[in-house]
Amino acid sequence: MQAWKLRNREIVLHQPPFLTVERHHIELPDGRDIPNWQWIITPEYVNVAAITVDQRFVLFRQEKYAVEGLSLAPVGGYLEPGEDPLLAAQRELREESGYVASEWECLGRYAVDGNRGAGVAHLFLARQATFVGKGESDDLEAQELVLLSIDDVQQALAAGEFKVLAWATVIALALLRLQR
Incomplete structure (x- = not known):
């Protein structure tokens, strides 16, 4: 299986140290393009x-x-x-x-x-x-x-x-x- 490819990322909201929200531009292994994939970053x-x-x-x-x-x-x-x-x-x-x-x-x-x-x-x-x-x-x-x-x-x-x-x-x- 092939991995998804991250083409670009943009920070939408940054509230350190507990929350960052990003918008990722993703390419799927079959070539489909997803320009608006939300990604949430919180501490481990x-x-x-x-x-x-x-x-x-x-x-x-x-x-x-x-x-x-x-x-x-x-x-x-x-x-x-x-x-x-x-x-x-x-x-x-x-x-x-x-x-x-x-x-x-x-x-x-x-x-x-x-x-x-x-x-x-x-x-x-x-x-x-x-x-x-x-x-x-x-x-x-x-x-x-x-x-x-x-x-x-x-x-x-x-x-x-x-x-x-x-x-x-x-x-x-x-x-x-x-x-x-």
Whole structure:
């Protein structure tokens, strides 16, 4: 299979550090021309499914501006420029929740939108998490740290209580790994 060819790009909106929208001029492998392909650039981010030594998930119950009502959420955040995803995941776990973990497993690197870009998600499972001190989350929305059993998390996932796709994905992948 041949790749699409980028002929030209133009910045339509630039709002650093969180959003850039570009207009791409694309040529398809069959020669068709698409002069107005929208492309979204957002920072890469991490989400962490953290499990304590007593087999409880470290989660938040919180609001998010783009989500209706309360949602369960894992630890997560943007990578700093040039930051290694694992180091970002470890930093975010400590900063947001006050937990650190001794065992880390990468659950994958995923494009957010295969057609329009919109960033890359790096998902991790952190095991043997222990509390080392109060976290200092910089989220704008109110949130409550909760520790839930594996059974409670399975039920919450099935009930749609993780209302953001990346959050549900990291939890589902973590549950699959825990079944091994």
